[in-house]
Amino acid sequence: MIKSFVKKALEEDIGRGDLFSLVGKNSFASATITCKDEGVFAGRRYVKTLCKMNKLDITFYVKDGSVIHKGDVIAIIEGKSKAILRCERVMLNLMQHASGIATNVARYKKVLEGYDVKLLDTRKTRPHLRVFEKYAIRCGGGTNHRMGLDDCLMLKDTHLKTIDDLKLFMHEARAKLPFTCKVEIECEDVEFAKFAMQCGADIVMCDNMSCESIEQVVAYKKSHFPHVLLEASGNITQESICTYAKTGVDAISSGSLIHQATWLDFSMRITHKTIL
Numbered sequence: 001m002i003k004s005f006v007k008k009a010l011e012e013d014i015g016r017g018d019l020f021s022l023v024g025k026n027s028f029a030s031a032t033i034t035c036k037d038e039g040v041f042a043g044r045r046y047v048k049t050l051c052k053m054n055k056l057d058i059t060f061y062v063k064d065g066s067v068i069h070k071g072d073v074i075a076i077i078e079g080k081s082k083a084i085l086r087c088e089r090v091m092l093n094l095m096q097h098a099s100g101i102a103t104n105v106a107r108y109k110k111v112l113e114g115y116d117v118k119l120l121d122t123r124k125t126r127p128h129l130r131v132f133e134k135y136a137i138r139c140g141g142g143t144n145h146r147m148g149l150d151d152c153l154m155l156k157d158t159h160l161k162t163i164d165d166l167k168l169f170m171h172e173a174r175a176k177l178p179f180t181c182k183v184e185i186e187c188e189d190v191e192f193a194k195f196a197m198q199c200g201a202d203i204v205m206c207d208n209m210s211c212e213s214i215e216q217v218v219a220y221k222k223s224h225f226p227h228v229l230l231e232a233s234g235n236i237t238q239e240s241i242c243t244y245a246k247t248g249v250d251a252i253s254s255g256s257l258i259h260q261a262t263w264l265d266f267s268m269r270i271t272h273k274t275i276l
Contacts (some may be wrong), residue, residue: 001131009090018086029081030272031088033095035072037267039103040065042139043095046132047075050091054083064139065102074266081273088246088268096263104261105140108238108254115245117252120145120231124255132267133258145253152179154184157207170200184231192240193217197225205253208234218248 035041041062044164056079064069069185074095077084099101108119121137121144123130134144146152153173155163163169167187173183184203187193190213196204197220204221206214214232221228237256 002046002049003053005132006046006090006094007053009094010050010054010087013090014086015248018082020085021082026140027081027273029079029084029270029274031077031084031268032271033074033077033092033137033266033268035068035074035098036070036267038069039067039099039264040106041068041074041095041139042098042102042136045135046098047091050087050094051077051079053250054087055079056083065141068099068264068272069184070230076271077268081270084270092266094132095266097268098132098139099264100261101133102140105137105142105257108241109141111238111241111244112252115242117245117249118143118225119257120251120253121257122233122253122255123148124259126258137257140257142257143251152182152184152203154205155185156186156229157188160186162253166195166199174200187217189213190216190220194224195226197221203229203230203231205231205233206249214244214247214249222248 044060044062044064044066048058048060056077058075058077060075061073068074080228105119112119119142123143123146125133130147134147137144146154148239160166170183177183182202183200184205185196185199186205186207187196188207188209193206194217204217206217209217209232217218218230221230229251231251231253232244232247232249233253236244236252236254241252241254
């Protein structure tokens, strides 16, 4: 999957062909990638695949999840100069985008230190980039929520509007879904959260609830359905996340981990060349 992804990314940039490759001589070259920012690194796995596909040797000096600083040497690449230059932008894009997400996640995790709660991403990802962006979440210390519609049945408010009898629906779902498949139900108030547990939900999402309401849901879950997992979600920010962690939920999800992340800055410089 990684190989296919980076291949398409490179093809997008090359188009009908790299015009630079038509002019001048090729050479053996070395290039250094340097960090111009502060944060957490991600993208190594993808860049290594890109280099291997283009017969480039790369030596990394940091791992995915490493804290990086301005001026740090991230990697040194060796190979044919035109191959290095052809891959340059895609290589930097991969690292900058992934590292931006990983850095954003790490900031949230820092705030949550001391709390026994998982930090989850969402399906609010850019088209065709879900696997890549969720990989970056893991590099930053976060946990992936479901990858798509096929690995957990989640009944959001829009789904619930189409269901007349939730208990009957859940009975049918258990008969048809794989044995290992969990069912999560989105709830906007305490009473419906209780009802969702009574209907057999494995996970209850407390969506846009006040912390006081979530505390009531947590108390009910502990006394009646201790096996049910509770997730808090809905406009939770880095500034407010601790108040939700204090409620006793098992997990907190936030789309902002991805869609509010800012790219880290990296640069590549040719440091040596030898005419072939």
